[in-house]
Every structure is written in structure tokens, then in C-alpha cells.
Amino acid sequence: MTEGIVTNFDLTEEQQQVQGTIRDFVKQVVAPKAQHLDETAEFPVDTFKGLAELGFLGLSIPEEAGGSGFDTLSYILVVEELARACASTSLGYAAHISLGTTPIYLFGTPAQREKYVPQLCKGVDDNGNLTLGCFGLTEPGAGSDAGGTKTRAEKKSDHWLVNGRKAWITNPHYSKTCIFTARTNANPAQGKGITAFIAELGTPGFRVEPKEDKLGMRSSDTAQLVFEDMKLPLDAVAGGPEQVDVGFPKFMKTLAGGRISIGALGLGIAQGAYDKALEYARQRKQFGKPIGEFQGVSFMLADMAMEIAAARHLVYDSARQRDAGRDFALTASMGKLYASEVAMKTCTNAIQVLGGVGYTREYDVERMMRDAKLCEIGEGTSEVQRLVIARSILGDLRDK
């Protein structure tokens, strides 16, 4: 009998250690409160402090920059295992690492890296407050069309003056820094006229709106950011002054990495729902036998197992491509798209396997289904992933 994860990925000893550690942590800390967090929409501050103690808040950032120096696949294993029990926790974790921290590490000047990255990796300050990172790209009028940024930064003699609004930002109430985009148009001949800035939460003129009330991912912190005459020092441009107007590609690269994380998030949710359906199909009896003996039920489980295995191959492969220094954008989009859709389908069918109880709040598959829907929207909707994949395989046909 094959239990749980059915495929062998020849994880290294280090990766297996990370996986073992996070599984224990999830069992003891994350899983017992997942339902409660969904009901109350409370942010799991203590869980994040626990992740900080494990050194997992800077897991995939190199040691010399203040992180723990593990590879992308190790980090992906953590996102997956967290999502298997509590996708809201996993979303906040993934957004902190791949969106809030990694772009400052990758694209910041040496001074910016030194100033921000070690504290982001530590995750908690001396007063015991969380110091997560957030990433502000989306705006009320610029979602899939992220280049339609309206937030403006004007260069003054000794500072930047920023005005605008960002929407759907993950983690801002618990963040220390935000890397965000603003239109600068200092030199329209260059790039898209969009610059990446790093701002500290608490800067005058930088306000975080109350948390959004969402269908799923309820305990994850999502809010709008408002910039009203926010003054930033001239050295707040991510990567330094020569990066003015050319910040947009950095954000697109960051999203490509983030898509591996959302793929892992979908994968974890799917695995979690499948685990519940499998267990239920073995013990629930109707017509005098376990419902798993009915072909209608067993075929649903067979499809779930196969699709989860296929999603895992795509997601782990994109992490390995990134670790090998290869171009991983196409595989990451494929993994994100496929794992998100597998998560949604698996959760819907897991509810079907559980019947009436699956439709109640007492069993967590309905929470998982609500959480899974986010994977088809965040970091580029499923339609946007299909556009990215189609462009990549067809090339640019406009001049042909």
C-alpha cells in the first residue's frame, strides 16, 4: 500500500532534514490551529516566531547575506508542507521569502543588502516584533497589467516624493520593509519608466489599510498600501541610481521565482486534501463496505494521486532549474498553473469523497478549497500563465 507522497525525488540528505523538521513543526504547531485561524482570520504571529527560531525565515538566502543558505528546493518543501496543513501560513511565509526578501537580496546594492536582508532573514526584532518583508506591485487599476502602475515617484533635490496606492499586498502589517514599483519616467527612452524602491514601514506618509476580508487564505495578512507625499531618501532606489526607470524587469523576474512558490502552495493544498479523502475513503462504510471500494470513489482518488505526482514533478523541476542557474521562468509558469488547477480540482473532489461532512466547516477540505482558489489568481492568474507559456513556446509572432 502506498501512503502519502507516491513519487521518489531523490532528495539530498539536507533537503530531507528540512522536510523532516518542517513536518514535525507542522504537526505540533501549524495543523492544530489551522481551522481556528480560518475562523478568526488571526495572523499566526507565534507560528512565524517559531519559523524564525528554526532559521526558516531566511532559508534560501545565502549565509553570507544573513540567511540559512539552503537551496530553492528545500524552501519549496517548506512551502508545500505548511500548505498541506495551513495554506494561509504558507502564503505569508512564501510571500516573505520570495517576494519580500529575495528581490532585495538579488537586486539591492551591497549597502541595501547589508541594511535589510539580515533582519528580514532573522524575522524578529529585539522587541519581539515580526520583521517580515512585503512586495508592492499590484494596484487597484493595475493587476494583470502590472506595467500600468499609477503610483508616482518624483525626484526632488534631496529625496523622492511618492504618491499612490498598492492593492492586495501580503504581510504588510507584520513587515519591516516593502519593495514596490512606482512610475518615474525620468528617462522615457529607457525601460518602462518604472523604478523599484525600498521603503521602511512606519515612514511618514506610508499607511497600511485594514486587512481585507477574504474567501480563503483568511489568516494571511492582505491589505492596501497608501503612499501620501511619502519622502524616501535618494538611495531608496533598489539597485542604485542607475536603476531608475528600469525596475520593471526585476519585478517580473521576482514573480517568476514567486511562481515556483505558488506552485508549491497549490501542491501542498492538493496533497492535504488528498490525504483527508484517502483516509476517509478507507474508513467510511456504505452498503456494508468502505466507500473506497466503489469505483466511482477510487477513480477520483487515483486521478488525484496521479495529478499531484505530475504537479510535484513540474514544481520541483522548476526549483531545481533555478538552483542550477538555468532559465526557469517557463517551467515555473507551467508548475504554477498546473499545480493551482490540480489543487482546485483535488479539493472539489475531496469534498465529493467526504460527502455531506466535506461540505461542513468541521472537516478542513472546504477550507482547503477556499484557500486553493487563490493559487489561480495570485502572482499572475491562470489566464496570465497561459499567456506567458504561449508566448514562450510560440515566440513573438507580431512581425511574422
Ligand SMILES: Cc1cc2nc3c(=O)[nH]c(=O)nc-3n(C[C@H](O)[C@H](O)[C@H](O)COP(=O)(O)OP(=O)(O)OC[C@H]3O[C@@H](n4cnc5c(N)ncnc54)[C@H](O)[C@@H]3O)c2cc1C
Ligand atoms: C490574497 C492575495 C494576495 C496577493 N498578494 C500580492 C502581493 O503580495 N503583492 C502584489 O503585488 N500583489 C498581490 N496580489 C495581487 C495579485 O497578483 C492580483 O490579484 C493578480 O495579479 C490579478 O490582478 P487583478 O486582481 O487586478 O485581476 P485583473 O487583472 O483585473 O483580472 C481579472 C480577470 O481578467 C483576466 N485577464 C486580465 N488580463 C487578461 C488577458 N490579457 N488575457 C486573458 N485574461 C485576462 C484575469 O485572468 C482575471 O480572470 C495578491 C492577490 C490576492 C487575492
